[in-house]
Amino acid sequence: MSIRPLPAAIDSDALLRSLDGRFHDARERTRGYLRRDDFRPVVGLDMEAHRERVLQQARVLAESGHAGHGYPERYGGKSDVGGSVTGFEMLAYADLSLQVKAGVQWGLFGGAVLHLGTERHHERYLPAILSLELPGCFAMTETGHGSDVQAIGTTATYDEESQCFVLTTPDELSRKDYIGNAARDGRMAAVFAQLVTKGTSHGVHAFLVPIRDEQGQLCDGVDIEDCGHKAGLNGVDNGRITFTDVRVPVEALLNRYGDVAPDGTYTSPIENENKRFFTMLGTLVQGRISVSGGAGAAARAALALAVRYGGRRRQFRPPGAEEEVIVLDYLAHQRRLLPALAKSYALLFAQGEMVAALQDAIGRPADDHAQRELETRAAGIKAVTTWHATATIQACREACGGAGYLSENLLPQLKADSDVFTTFEGDNTVLMQLVAKGLLTRYRDHFGELDTLGTVRFVADQVVEAVIERTAARALVQRLVAAAPGRDEDADLYDRGYQLSLFEWREKHVVDGLARRLRRAGSGSADPFEAFNAAQDHLLLAARVHVDRVVLEAFVAAIDRCEEASSKALLERVCDLFVLSNLEDDRAWFLEHGRFTGRQAKAITKAVNELCKRLRPHAEVLVDAFGIPDECLQVPMLATPGVTPGSATGASAAAASATAASSSAAMP
């Protein structure tokens, strides 16, 4: 059991291309934008100035055609959804407020028109949405309902006489809340409301409702309150919208999944109301994929800053030594940053695979199973990536000490802005439960279609056994797993097949146990809520270990695709660190379930330490490969004269590290 040695020099171009993957061109194009002065990060703006700056940046994106890239050609786009999502993700390097503002306009608002509307809406609105002539909102969340959107209170009641829908906010809990673009710039909103005709509700549908006229005056019956200052994202103008009998014509209904005839008759291609609702939501999966993309990018930017600073900053001179120790040479410092860096690699590959699946689904015949799998994956990767971003950016801030707390060094903004990602576009805890539910029902139904009771009964009715559905790397993973030693005693911690088999075994064991538990509960006399609630931590664990396995398979596939030897060798070790630090975090579970002995568990901790040491000389190469334009990360803490410049290449960093390692002193 040993770590294979790393080449002295890494081909950093090849590494960057591996990370960029299939959407390399989109990334290069976006890098070009990000180098422009318009997109330079600025700090300390007040809220109004920040909002104005972000609006102007959005106009630049619109004018240059960048914004509409993912839309159909006939409306001015290029049908390049994958490239568009990838480019969007990178706006995080400029300003997460811009990313969110763009996401509201072209992802959510435009996406609702595109996916929930029909040709009449596309023809009429998409060109103006792409050009930003028509700034819009996505008005779904209400004060009282964020996670449970199906229970929103806003109503759209059809009035047969005037052939209009009447939109009403019945109470304060039914105010549209946290709505981006609402407080200042939006002129129209895609409003989600309970559609009522002839006294019958048909569930949630979306309506295009003008909220301001061209002079920016509020429309009749529309009240908007500014959400005011937020923890971050203050370049986005979030607001609360209240509707008092606002009338819109029947054409305002985005009618792809449900329509109302002039006489008030409701029709829909999907009979089941629940299924219809979740099919509608499912078409908006791109939004969730974009959030994980943005969170991943924010974490990478923070790591690039902290790793570079850690490679320059010195503290504590050992007795007799000439120089102080570079802080990244301390094990504790490596432990803070390098496993997070490895996980960032893993999540970047998983994200790329998901974006590719999104792109590939376009134009193909509808595949319910594949769509459900993608939605589940988007939910899981979004939750795991956004939590990773929050934890990583925090670690990076702390790793930079006081410098990390100054706005000029950009970490504060990254941290404050990305924080809300864990709870918007689906609260992570709720999303992870959706993932678990998908695993239990094997995507047999849309994950939203079964309620809790239904899920418990569904599971109870079957001899459910967890099935590991392979990701894109199916054949490769099977080959690696098959080649792994059968007995743990013979296992090499660095054997990829063994690692994969551990992740698989864990997933299968957790999901099987969960299914058994719910089956017992469902067939017994226990209250279904109690049964579900008591198993909630088990449910979250099942989702997490599933996502971990999917992410690892994406990493393995990416390594397989890499053809250049030095970068491939480096990726192999980064993957080892991702795997082993994951196993280390979870070693209690493996010990509890008799899969690890105490000795094996301790060996994993040692291996993580050893991998940190081996990868440390390449730390800057690893963050350079993210390809974040220098213009986005020019910060004073990396420019202080007298701070020893870090080495830019693996080789010289290794030399620097060797020097430091031969000196001493870790505490004052």
Next chain:
Amino acid sequence: MSIRPLPAAIDSDALLRSLDGRFHDARERTRGYLRRDDFRPVVGLDMEAHRERVLQQARVLAESGHAGHGYPERYGGKSDVGGSVTGFEMLAYADLSLQVKAGVQWGLFGGAVLHLGTERHHERYLPAILSLELPGCFAMTETGHGSDVQAIGTTATYDEESQCFVLTTPDELSRKDYIGNAARDGRMAAVFAQLVTKGTSHGVHAFLVPIRDEQGQLCDGVDIEDCGHKAGLNGVDNGRITFTDVRVPVEALLNRYGDVAPDGTYTSPIENENKRFFTMLGTLVQGRISVSGGAGAAARAALALAVRYGGRRRQFRPPGAEEEVIVLDYLAHQRRLLPALAKSYALLFAQGEMVAALQDAIGRPADDHAQRELETRAAGIKAVTTWHATATIQACREACGGAGYLSENLLPQLKADSDVFTTFEGDNTVLMQLVAKGLLTRYRDHFGELDTLGTVRFVADQVVEAVIERTAARALVQRLVAAAPGRDEDADLYDRGYQLSLFEWREKHVVDGLARRLRRAGSGSADPFEAFNAAQDHLLLAARVHVDRVVLEAFVAAIDRCEEASSKALLERVCDLFVLSNLEDDRAWFLEHGRFTGRQAKAITKAVNELCKRLRPHAEVLVDAFGIPDECLQVPMLATPGVTPGSATGASAAAASATAASSSAAMP
């Protein structure tokens, strides 16, 4: 093995008094202040307005005599250090910027004059410091040296001819940096600099240096740059100070631990330079104690907000049910908040014990061992509490979803402001290493006096065996441990003696193992830096489990002091949750070291879930007992009409919980 039942009604006054402890009067006095309009939290101020507001609040504290409480009577104080530190901690409920601003003026700047100066400084400066006529700075940290303060670059060279010290900033890395009160308000600074006489350096000493005149103009040779916008604490004016041959008279030297005669002869009561430096730093221990106090208070405020919101917010209506489920009835939500709440209780008691030790040391004959123990404890509790605050406030923010992200609901400010606590007043990672060093050397020397090499040799020279030094609860803890069953198989997870013995065993095992490891390294040929660095994670673990044990003993002592039955019963269960969630987090270690079987480890997870369920009905009572004035926590998210008010008493909360528990649905 079972949880003892809780009384239906809790005496909340008795609970509050238990938490207030010995400094109840100081807490009540401070609550009175905090109810005033001057101290009402405000949000969305720009930096300049925020700075001005905080300065005015500080003036109120000065005028009312609140600020000087901890100073000797002859200078206008009341010699009530404990009450002063306790009151200071509670300023976190108003504005952490105020707390830090006050801490700079009366804790650090005033503290340096009091503890490092002599009567001539006291007479001349303390009255003006207490009244805020002389706003000052504590200029220790430099751009290049934060953790390793002994290595600062600023020099104070004695010029025999003019009988002056000449202060010089030799390079940019030696700028004083992040200095509170420097950018705007400070008129004098306690400047730490290398004292040089007759060409010889005598190490770091402090000097009182005027930086602005009464009109606010910078003094000759003093340059100050504003640090600008920060992640938080923007009501504090941090700056960077550069000295160009600034002359101060010989009396400017704070000369308690070192003096210079007119002819330049240096004398000190402490011969060893290292020991002198750490003795000087040791007198400033109150600052570190105050930071853990503030961090603990910030975490409690966040918990009060999140628990109250979680007790009102509903989401997901089970099929057939009348109402949606209160989110705090979900296990996952309880798991986010209740173990953190239990740990907040534990840390509050540990803090109280530390403050009492600080107070009791006053006027007693100097006790080196006790002083070192207090410094070590302050370092450990500061690190653990500030990390706890960062994690807890984050969890609270997420638990409140979008509402938690709005500035009006106060969580963003608490989060952003308290974030820096993990790295200022000693970087936590560095502090935890100091704690471990204290354990290894049994406080035989000031923890700073031995360098790394010295520590390794010291350990190598001895048959070190970890000694569990008892905290204040010595006799009680021994009695409980002695009564615990000897064999794990017979053990009751809820037996306090058994819990204490597990914490003790862990500490002893980790510290012994660390000592053996370093002894091997020290007696072998290995490079001392390598040996130390490779053991760094072991070192941090040793410190953490030591602090955990000290904190638990403080909790046990506090329960013992509580005389009212219902609140005592509740505290017992909160202590169980603190212990068991700690053991759950650390169960991998117990499994690896053969102390837990898989079955035992799983039983701990079950017990944590069960405790969450039992404590949930009392969650609001538990946060009410923090005694945070309502005026400090009036936020819109708790006032939205239509949001079901949470129950204020344990009894009715239990009823509400029972209702919710009999309904169903945990996912959309």
